[in-house]
Amino acid sequence: MSPKNDIAEVSQESLYRIFTIPEAPDSTLGKIEKHLSENLMGFLGEHIVAREKPLQEIERDFDKSQIPEEPQFVSDHTEFLLDKLVAHSVHTASPRFIGHMTSALPYFLLPLAKLMVGLNQNLVKIETSKAFTPLERNVIGMLHHLVYQQDAPFYNRWMHSAQHSLGAFCSGGTIANMTALWVARNRLLQADGDFAGIAADGLAAGLQHYGYSKLTVVVSERGHYSLSKAADVLGIGRKNLVSVATDSDNRIRIDELRKTCEQIAKEGGKVLALVGVAGTTETGHIDPLDDMAAVAEEVDAHFHVDAAWGGATLLSEQHRPLLAGIER
Ligand SMILES: Cc1ncc(COP(=O)(O)O)c(C=O)c1O
Structure with missing residues (x-):
């Protein structure tokens, strides 16, 4: 000492x-x-x-x-x-x-945190994580199963595939929302003919190639503010995060959602994604996810669920039905 x-x-x-x-x-x-x-x-x-x-x-x-x-x-x-x-x-x-x-x-x-700090693994590559990477893939597989309920051969085939990923761990809700919308954006503006895809050619080229005046993300007025950060970072623009009125239970109004999507289409915009909230930050209310997924299909938009707060509800047999539709 x-x-x-x-x-x-x-x-x-x-x-x-x-x-x-x-x-x-x-x-x-x-x-x-x-x-x-x-x-x-x-x-x-x-x-x-x-x-x-x-x-x-x-x-x-x-x-x-x-x-x-x-x-x-x-x-x-x-x-x-x-x-x-x-x-x-x-x-x-x-x-x-x-x-x-x-x-x-x-x-x-506390003891597990100490163990993890002591091991100091780096999951950036298997050379510095070895058993931690299989563990990470295993837990992602379990969470995937919690939502999508595929059968055992599906997980045997994909869970440890080095070329595929059943999901991505994120450090928090903000990064998770950003990552999900990033995937949606890059799938919408994917490579096509001369256009090499948004990741290579950029957003302006993507909008021009596909003939969209703008991309929009639609969420209830109870959506978390991290979504506007995501819209900003992804080049969608904060103004193009469109909010929809909720009912007396703080759940998105499906009639208003449909109207909003129609209006966006009329203006030449493209609905990139609808975001359902599974557990609003202030009140814990859950949007009618199944109905939202149906609207997403109608307008050909990606359906993302922000379950940063309420996702663990899936672990409860009793309350799991509240999140019905998340798998869509
Ligand atoms: C519904 C919802 N989404 C996203 C977030 C953002 O999560 P984080 O603070 O981990 O970035 C929160 C945080 O409260 C949240 O309640």
């Missing part, structure tokens, strides 16, 4: 200390690790202070724009983190905390 304010010199001993030997058990970091492992709730309860500190005061602890010149061992820096960061974090695991999205995590995540 280093005495406090020990200078972290560049030396072989420092390197060993950082990469090989755990810092001594009685170092600050060692104590934190023990406390976290033995009693996470106790640790959080003890270190997160309930007293409110004005945000401006907290900002003053993080107001230096220069990267520090003096190296420091993590144990020494950890005291700063405990005092300035952990102490004023939000205690989302507190039994008195009410939050619909961020709450206590199941205990097993």
Whole structure:
């Protein structure tokens, strides 16, 4: 263990200390690790202070724009983190905390997270992930089965195929919405004759080749704002994310949806995708997905379901029917 304010010199001993030997058990970091492992709730309860500190005061602890010149061992820096960061974090695991999205995590995540950080695999390629890539494909297969319910030979054929993919894991709902609409966009404006496809020739060439004045994405007025980010990033344009009125249950009105699609077609636009919401962010309501899928077929549009929030409902035999139509 280093005495406090020990200078972290560049030396072989420092390197060993950082990469090989755990810092001594009685170092600050060692104590934190023990406390976290033995009693996470106790640790959080003890270190997160309930007293409110004005945000401006907290900002003053993080107001230096220069990267520090003096190296420091993590144990020494950890005291700063405990005092300035952990102490004023939000205690989302507190039994008195009410939050619909961020709450206590199941205990097993902590040791598993540690294992994963320790293994430090990189799923960018099999050379750096080996067993993790088959595991990833396996879990994607399970999620695919949860939605599409194909038979065993289907999964035997495709799940571990290096040339195919049954899906893509995304780091969150925003990236998932973006990825789904990206796929839809690239399928709509695919290669055809002289046109090499949007991925190669770009959006302007794609619109011109197919004779569309614009692409639109249609979602209920309860759609998550990440969809407008997706419309922006994909070159569709935020104004071309068209919202449709909902009923008294915050579910998209199918009559209004049809009218909206007709209007877009009249203006020379093309409906790229309809987006059903399976669990609106604020209220958890689920759009009538089957009816929406039928409209998507009618107007020849991709059907995407944003199930970032409610997708896990598929795991419940009892409530699964609420998402009927997601497979379309
Ligand atoms: C329905 C829905 N879609 C997308 C998102 C975006 O998810 P993320 O914050 O993981 O990007 C959210 C987040 O609340 C959501 O509720």
